[in-house]
Amino acid sequence: MLSKIAAAAALLFAFPLTSAPAAAHEARAETLPLAQAVHLLSSAAESRDGYQRSSFKHWVDADRDGCSTRAEVLIAESRTKPTIEAGCKIVAGEWFSYYDGVTLTAPGGLDIDHMVPLAEAWDSGAHTWTPARREAYANDLDAQRSLVAVTARSNRSKSDQDPADWQPPLADARCTYAADWVATKLRWQLAVDDREQTALTELAAGCGQESVDYQPAP
Template identity: 60%
Template sequence: MTSTTVRAIVAAAFALLPLTTTITPAHASETLSLHDAIEDLPQAAESRDGYARTKFRHWIDEDKDGCNTRNEVLLKEAVAPPDVGPRCKLTGGTWLSYYDDKTVDSPSGLDIDHMVPLAEAWDSGASQWTAARRQAYANDLDAERSLVAVTARSNRQKADQDPAEWMPPDADAQCTYLSDWVGTKLRWSLTIDRDERDTLRELAADCTDTDVEYERA
């Protein structure tokens, strides 16, 4: 076989290849309307059998920079940044708690809320997870709304309730809250029960321009 023939065969082979190749990320971000996102959530009965908060190890320092998950959220969400002292001790700073539209000027006045509470996550599928996945859930800094800094009062009023039982007192926060709740459940492949689904559908009727953006964990 002559070199000319070889070159011709190689050229013909390359001609059959696509001009461009699109690589889809393993965990691509998805955006849905709030209505469609609710319909994408699987429905299942809930069970709290075996739940213990200690099964979700949280407020770890995953990147070993001296700041645990709680402080990382406070630093990220601060309207006016706090001073950072030894061992990531935070002083000063300003935050806006979007649940109740309150301005807070001390880290001690804030709780870090798991958008979908740990107990609710357990009820909705996390009981079947490994300890490592539950830890990842409890310290999820990769999604903007998985963890949120809010007033201690609003967080404790919410406790482990879902939207069928509790919604933010600030009316302007409610569509955002529904989007954050549904997005977190989709991100972590969590289920909803019948009452939760019915409530989400009803409340979403007033959020016609609200989208849900999420990325699978």
């Protein structure tokens, strides 16, 4: 045991805390019960002042592989191998829109929904971000909950509303939706207003063992 302690001390002397590996500073993933995760959200009044959709540049090709963020989501969420034509044009696949329980095989009927809409993100803290961070938010492929392929009809019904004013028409989807919403807000450190927090708390109370997993955004 002493030899192990001595070895550890030697390593600490050789590599002081100020030069710790970058990995030690990476944000760790968290998994929490939904009700507990809701209580972690910070509360603040919201303001839409100055919002423009163009403040969030999207659908970009961040990894320069020829596929936009929209295409990347369609490829990732298709339940069958998608048919992809030149220029990363997705022409067929199979997608399940969990908001309304609809299955589609043609991508034209799908929207890629920002789980927390761009306008809501702006209201909740993104108005203070740099353009680069807003672009990262609008094209977040590193968290499965951030972007979701759903029917255009359900997405446009949702628009920029939060759970106090809109929830999925399919009742069985609402716990998943609440968890996805909370995970996205925690990941990006976005606040909630009072009505939104009340709605999320009420949803969580009826969602049993629903959990939230998220990793803070870089």
